[in-house]
Amino acid sequence: MTLSTSETPASGSFALCPKVYILGAGPGAPDLMTVRGQRLLQQADVVVYANSLVPPQILEWTRDDAEKIGTASMTLETILPVMIDRVRAGKSVVRLHSGDPSLYSAIHEQIQALAEAQISFEVVPGISAFQAAAAQLNAELTIPNLVQSIILTRISGRTDVPKTEELASLAAHRASLCLYLSARHVVASQTQLLQHYPPDTPVAVCFRIGWPDERIWLVPLAEMVEVTQRENLVRTTLYLISPALAAAKARSRLYNPEHSHLFRSRERVKG
The missing domain is CATH 3.40.1010.10 (Tetrapyrrole methylase, N-terminal domain)
Structure with a gap:
């Protein structure tokens, strides 16, 4: 077609x-x-x-x-x-x-x-909330030698997710996980995420990203439920769960002088 x-x-x-x-x-x-x-x-x-x-x-x-x-x-x-x-x-x-x-x-x-x-x-197409949230956090969600995958998902609610995509099984990858449409089920979400992510894994709780009343809380995964319930977040909330949000200094190969590619040979760099 x-x-x-x-x-x-x-x-x-x-x-x-x-x-x-x-x-x-x-x-x-x-x-x-x-x-x-x-x-x-x-x-x-x-x-x-x-x-x-x-x-x-x-x-x-x-x-x-x-x-x-x-x-x-x-x-x-x-x-x-x-x-x-x-x-x-x-x-x-x-x-x-x-x-x-x-x-x-x-x-x-x-x-x-x-x-x-x-x-x-x-x-x-349009920009998604996870992209805008990462920008507000000044964060790259794919850090060399730490995390190289991004998962966009939701937890089962009124709309079930397939059995092969249950949140706990996706959490096993410990990737940068962007959790949509799940604030009403935050207790179940946190419970499943904690099966694989450490309790101190950073979570950005993002409310109405891009709106005038936008708010973001950066907390450990263990406090994800507490913040959500304290702020009475029930909709228009996105969670970014990622070790990249607290990454130590790192360097990719892309602009490394020792890395050659189609547009830059190692000899040219050294010369």
């Missing part, structure tokens, strides 16, 4: 087609949205947005005359007909999700339904 788009967003000016643009708004701050996303919002005829998760400041990019539809109280059965009807009427529709659409956004079911209705669509 070949995917293509008719627009050329990088050119600076483009006209939107009558189709659905599934767009990631990023973690919350308007200036953390991609340039392509900003251009889509500036020109869209209709914006169908997750108003419980997308801060209102994001809508400042939209046209004054654009139709804006919040979906917090809607179901898929009411959202889809709106988007399909608008596209069939010749309008461009931005379906605005928080973060990045590839993570916990329920776009799979929307894509299937749009395809069945023969409605054109395009997915435009």
